[in-house]
Amino acid sequence: MRLPDALPDELLFSRMIRYCNVGAVPISEFLKNVYGDHRASINPILTSGLSSLSSIYCESKNNLLMEQTLAPLFMHYYPQYKAKLSKAIFSTDNYTAIRLSLLSCVREHAQLTLKMCPVCIQEDIRQFGVAYWHRVHQIPAIESCCEHQQQLVHDHLPKRLKLAVGYPSSFETDNQESSDESFHLAQFSRQVLLEESKSISNFRSASYSEKLSNLGYVTKNGRIRRVKLLSDFYTFTSQLHYPSSNFLPSSESDFKYITNLLYNQYSQHIFKYLLFEYWLSKQRVTRKAPEISSERGVDSASKVEQKCLSLLKQGLSISSISKQIGKSRTYVKSIAYSSGMEHLLKPTKLNASVRGKVIELAWKGFHRSEIAKRVSISTGSVEMLISTVNGLVEWRKRCKYESKRRCYKCQIIRYKQCHLLSIRKDIKRDCNAAFYWLYYHQPEWLESVLPKPSPPHQYPRIKQK
Ligand SMILES: [Zn+2]
Secondary structure (H helix, E strand, O other): OOOOOOOOOEOHHHHHHHHHHHOOOOHHHHHHHHHOOOOOOOOOOOOOOHHHHHHHHOOOHHHHHHHHOOHHHHHHHOHHHHHHHHHHHHOOOHHHHHHHHHHHOOOOOOOOEEEEOHHHHHHHHHHHOOOOOEOHHHOOOOOEOOOOOEEOEEEEOOOOOHHHHOOOOOOOOOOOEOOHHHHHHHHHHHHHHHHHHHOOOOOOOHHHHHHHHHOOOEOOOOOEOHHHHHHHHHHHHOOOOOOOOOOOOOOOOOHHHHHHHHHOOOOOOHHHHHHHHHHHHHHHHHHHHHHHHHHHOHHHHHHHHHHHHHHHHOOOOHHHHHHHHOOOHHHHHHHHHHOOOHHHHOOOOOOHHHHHHHHHHHHOOOOHHHHHHHHOOOHHHHHHHHHOOOOHHHHHHHHHHHHHHHHHHHHHHHHHHHOOOOOHHHHHHHOHHHHHHHHHHOHHHHHHHOOOOOOOOOOOOOOOO
C-alpha cells in the first residue's frame, strides 16, 4: 500500500494522517512499521524516518525532505545543524529532529500546535474532498494565511500519538482577518520556503550588514547605527498587530534583538530572521522607488535644465530664475557653474567702485545707515565690507568714543550756561546720560565743571525743656 498522493503544499505528517484514516490503519501499527516503535513520537514539521518511509512506500526521500517538511527552512537558517538534521530526518531518530525543532519554540515545553486557515479548509474540501494540513501555514510564528489573509487557527497536538490529531476542521472557528503587514510577511516567508525547497543556501548574517550598509545604517567606520535601525524596525513591528509579542523587539532600546541577529551569536528563532529580512526587503523597495521615478523624470529634468540655461543667457538674476523654474538658488548656481557661466554669478551691486566708496566713507566716520543710503545697499552689506578692512573697526570705535565725549561735554557746558544757578543735583537729573557717561570715562573733567557742592546744612538740635 502506498501513502496517499501529496496534495498541493501538503505536509508529510498530513499524508500520514490520511493514510491511517483512509486505510483504517491503527496509528500504533503504522508507527511500529515505519519507526520500529509503536509509540514513536514524530514531529509534524520535521518528520523523520524518511529512508524507512521511502523504502516502504516507494517515495523519493529527497522529495519528502525538501517538499513536505520544513527542513529546508531550518537547514537554511541553522547551517551549523544542517548535516545533523538531515541525518536525523533520514533515519528514525525522532529525538534529534524534535530537539532541533525546539529551536523554534518560545518555551522548551510549549505544546506543539498545527495551524490552519478556515478558508483554505473550505476550499480544499470543495476541490479535493478532504481538508489537510498545509506546509506554509506551519512556518514558525507566521500567523496569517498567505492566500486568504486570515488569522491562522492553532490546533493543539496530543502529547502521545500525534497523528491522532486527525484532519483540520473549521467547525468552531470564526474567520478573522489578519493585518496587511502580517499577511505580506506570510507571503514573503512562503517565498523564502519555496526558494530554499528548490536548493538550500547557507544563511550568512554578514549579508544583513551589506544590505544595511546600502540603506545607510552603517557609519563610515563600519559601525551599525543601532539607534536609528532599531527605531525604524520597531516602528514597523508595532504595525504588525501581532497576536504575540514573543518574537518582536520589546522596545526601541531592545538592542540585544538586533545584535543577536546581526552577529549571530546564538541561533535565533526562524521567525526573527524572516521578519528582519522582510523589513529589509521593504526598505529596498522604498529606497529604490525614487530611482525608478527619476529614470522616468529624466526628460523633465533636462527640460528644466535647458530652461534654466536659456534664462541665464538672458541675463536674469539668480533669484528670478529660481522662482520661474521652481528650483532652488543653489540649483541655478550649479547649472551656471557646470555650463561655464560663472561670470553671471559675480556680484552685481558690490562691485569694486561701490566697495571703494563704502570704505572711504567708513574711514571718514560716517554712520553705517548713512553710507548704505548713499550707495544704495543694505546696512548689513556695509557692515560686512567694513569688517573686511584691517583696523577700520577699531578706528570707527575710537571715532565714536571721541564723538560721544565731545557731545556730552558740550551738553553739560550748555546746560550750565542756560541755568546759571543750577546745582549738581539739577545737572544729574536733566543731563542724566551725559552725566553718568562722563562720570565713568572723564571723572576729572566732570568734577572740574560741576558747581561746587553746597556744604551740608546743619540743623540746630532742639533742646528739651
Ligand atoms: Zn487560507
